[in-house]
Amino acid sequence: MGKRLLWSLVLSSALAATWADAAEKTAIQIMHQGDPGFVAAYGKVAERFEAANPDVDVQFIYAPHDAYNEKFSAAVMAKQLPDVMELDAPFLANYVWSGYLQPIKPLIDKDLVDDMTESNIAQGTYPIDKDLYAIGLTDSSVVLYGNKKYLEAIGARIPKSVDDAWTREEFESYLDKLSKLDGVKWPIDTFRGYGIKTEWITYAYGPILQSAGCDLIDRKAWKSEGTLDSDACVDALAMMQKWVKNGWVVPQSAGTNQFFAEGNPAALALGGHWVYAEAAATMKDNIVVLPLPKFGAKGASPNGTWIWAITKTSKHPDIAAKFISFLLKDKEFRAYVASQSGYPGLKSFAAESPLYANGGPMAIAFEQASKTAVARPPHPAYPTITSAFMQAVDEVFNDGDPRAALTSAAKKIDQDIEDNDGYPPFGDQQ
Numbered sequence: 001m002g003k004r005l006l007w008s009l010v011l012s013s014a015l016a017a018t019w020a021d022a023a024e025k026t027a028i029q030i031m032h033q034g035d036p037g038f039v040a041a042y043g044k045v046a047e048r049f050e051a052a053n054p055d056v057d058v059q060f061i062y063a064p065h066d067a068y069n070e071k072f073s074a075a076v077m078a079k080q081l082p083d084v085m086e087l088d089a090p091f092l093a094n095y096v097w098s099g100y101l102q103p104i105k106p107l108i109d110k111d112l113v114d115d116m117t118e119s120n121i122a123q124g125t126y127p128i129d130k131d132l133y134a135i136g137l138t139d140s141s142v143v144l145y146g147n148k149k150y151l152e153a154i155g156a157r158i159p160k161s162v163d164d165a166w167t168r169e170e171f172e173s174y175l176d177k178l179s180k181l182d183g184v185k186w187p188i189d190t191f192r193g194y195g196i197k198t199e200w201i202t203y204a205y206g207p208i209l210q211s212a213g214c215d216l217i218d219r220k221a222w223k224s225e226g227t228l229d230s231d232a233c234v235d236a237l238a239m240m241q242k243w244v245k246n247g248w249v250v251p252q253s254a255g256t257n258q259f260f261a262e263g264n265p266a267a268l269a270l271g272g273h274w275v276y277a278e279a280a281a282t283m284k285d286n287i288v289v290l291p292l293p294k295f296g297a298k299g300a301s302p303n304g305t306w307i308w309a310i311t312k313t314s315k316h317p318d319i320a321a322k323f324i325s326f327l328l329k330d331k332e333f334r335a336y337v338a339s340q341s342g343y344p345g346l347k348s349f350a351a352e353s354p355l356y357a358n359g360g361p362m363a364i365a366f367e368q369a370s371k372t373a374v375a376r377p378p379h380p381a382y383p384t385i386t387s388a389f390m391q392a393v394d395e396v397f398n399d400g401d402p403r404a405a406l407t408s409a410a411k412k413i414d415q416d417i418e419d420n421d422g423y424p425p426f427g428d429q430q
Contacts, residue, residue: 025054029061033062039062085308089134089136108135117345138345161291186266206376212233215227228389259275260275273341273362277341338352343366384412
């Protein structure tokens with residue numbers, strides 16, 4: 001009995017020590033999205049961080065990409081915000097205006113801030129106070145991918161730089177020729193399969209309107225009527241509707257990989273930078289990367305991606321920033337992102353990414369960042385702006401009237417701004 005009692009006391013002491021050790025750890029919660037590969041990569045970074053910082057417990061909160069904003073809203077309602085949140089860059093103005101985020105520049109390692117590209121700084125900056133609220137390893141863009149075999153068959157000109165992009169007339173003439181070419185089922189995949197809940201429509205199709213000479217909203221008066229429903233925007237959306245009606249565009253029901261699917265049924269693809277890794281793996285040297293066409297006097301391309309911020313309610317902002325800094329510098333994580341054709345948002349990461357270097361397969365994509373990139377409207381009403389525009393495009397692609405759809409969208413946007421008294425101080429910036 002004496003030995004059993006002694007063993008019991010030893011065991012109890014060990015368990016108490018374990019509990020005490022756990023209690024002494026500082027827990028930080030990280031809310032994020034991502035596909036299984038990135039989720040696994042984050043987990044490995046956390047393991048390495050905890051090994052280097054044994055007094056910290058990293059706890060992840062996963063939210064599906066398509067339902068991320070809804071889950072964040074639920075956390076707001078429950079007053080259970082995480083310490084760190086991943087956010088889609090165009091929603092930053094809404095989150096800062098709502099009081100959810102705190103400036104990140106004083107907290108993050110200075111060498112990382114100094115390492116940011118201009119477009120990375122732009123996507124993490126709040127336009128009112130010009131302060132930095134978020135940072136990322138990456139930025140993003142959309143390019144036009146082409147199947148070299150099909151393009152050569154129709155004698156298409158291959159642009160060598162952003163300045164040399166196809167005109168609207170060239171682009172549509174190539175779509176017409178490709179529609180008549182043996183082996184091509186669809187001239188272009190615009191990734192309609194992403195649907196209307198992923199931000200894809202605003203992100204990828206908005207620049208087509210901007211290139212045509214209009215925008216989703218007037219960025220000085222912050223009024224959508226007269227801009228989104230202008231003749232230039234109506235014409236641009238009617239142009240895209242024609243592509244759909246002509247059978248040139250991969251239908252939404254066909255999924256999101258018809259450009260690099262077996263048999264390569266689509267000749268072109270209006271796709272994000274992330275498409276390259278998977279497409280190149282199957283198409284090899286048959287893939288060519290082209291700048292987005294000029295649909296008007298100038299080119300336009302998107303930017304902005306998922307970036308990291310620290311919430312205002314975090315009890316441990318210093319540790320939260322330490323984790324973000326660790327993540328962005330972690331060599332294994334950076335290698336994984338590079339393997340997924342990650343678009344550089346840090347100058348040092350660009351140097352580690354030969355895809356985007358001069359002469360690299362994705363050099364044109366990186367060139368767009370400095371020459372044609374247009375951020376989505378940095379305004380607190382952005383959730384309404386993107387929702388209204390996506391619904392309008394979806395309606396038009398399903399045979400709706402372009403002018404009526406854009407007029408309705410513009411009214412919804414302006415009504416939201418009016419309902420919020422202009423989202424001050426944005427209304428004072430006119």
